[in-house]
Amino acid sequence: MKIDVLTIFPEFFKEVFDFGIIRRARKAGIVEINIHDIRHFALDKHKMTDDRPFGGGDGMVMKPEPIFAAVEEILGTVDKANYPPGVRVILLSPQGARLNQVVAESIAHEADHAIVICGRYEGIDERVNEALVTDEVSIGDYVLSGGEPAATVLVDAIVRLLPNALGSETSAVNDSFSSGMLDYPHYTRPAEFRGMPVPEVLLSGDHAKIEEWRKAKALEKTLKNRRDLLDTDKE
Numbered sequence: 205m206k207i208d209v210l211t212i213f214p215e216f217f218k219e220v221f222d223f224g225i226i227r228r229a230r231k232a233g234i235v236e237i238n239i240h241d242i243r244h245f246a247l248d249k250h251k252m253t254d255d256r257p258f259g260g261g262d263g264m265v266m267k268p269e270p271i272f273a274a275v276e277e278i279l280g281t282v283d284k285a286n287y288p289p290g291v292r293v294i295l296l297s298p299q300g301a302r303l304n305q306v307v308a309e310s311i312a313h314e315a316d317h318a319i320v321i322c323g324r325y326e327g328i329d330e331r332v333n334e335a336l337v338t339d340e341v342s343i344g345d346y347v348l349s350g351g352e353p354a355a356t357v358l359v360d361a362i363v364r365l366l367p368n369a370l371g372s373e374t375s376a377v378n379d380s381f382s383s384g385m386l387d388y389p390h391y392t393r394p395a396e397f398r399g400m401p402v403p404e405v406l407l408s409g410d411h412a413k414i415e416e417w418r419k420a421k422a423l424e425k426t427l428k429n430r431r432d433l434l435d436t437d438k439e
């Protein structure tokens with residue numbers, strides 16, 4: 205899979221994709237990640253990437269021209285209808301559809317090329333959305349100053365789902381959310397630490413009982429922290 209990130213803060217991404225599973229996936233050729241400076245595509249001599257909003261109001265709006273130029277260079281077209289199959293142009297914005305495991309899976313499994321546009325909080329010219337964007341995505345109901353932190357979240361969620369990205373020691377199938385529930389609690393050595401013992405059952409060697417305990421604990425945690433996941437009438 206190829207991922208192109210468009211940002212006005214390319215330095216932000218200098219090291220974030222150089223650790224752990226993403227680093228290993230890049231080295232193994234499972235994913236190629238390129239960071240593009242939107243400013244580099246600005247047309248005027250001041251390299252302006254934003255301007256004042258038509259209709260008035262606070263804040264600046266990201267100009268369409270540099271973003272169109274960047275997408276045109278990367279894809280060879282700025283016409284959604286002519287995108288090759290497997291291309292997704294994703295705009296990160298607080299107005300997007302909320303990211304969840306289903307959204308991440310649909311991108312990881314259906315796309316072979318993702319262009320990720322990091323919007324600034326104040327906004328981006330809507331013609332970018334209309335003409336270029338296939339998916340407008342938010343990472344949750346809170347305000348970030350820009351899409352950059354959201355891009356690291358989205359890229360991580362996608363890359364770990366790509367075939368062979370996870371080592372044999374981990375499996376995406378057992379993850380939280382793929383089961384619709386939170387994960388059960390984990391313990392490692394020592395068996396007693398500062399007066400806190402590990403639950404007996406985990407030392408028992410009784411795998412059926414351990415499985416039962418983990419299911420109960422996962423349910424308990426989901427009820428406590430994320431009751432909404434158990435609602436049957438959710439989207």
Ligand code: 6GU
Nearest residue numbers: 296297342343344348354
């Ligand atoms: Cl993708 N961008 C911004 N600016 N804020 C957000 C977000 C994205 N997702 C949640 N909050």
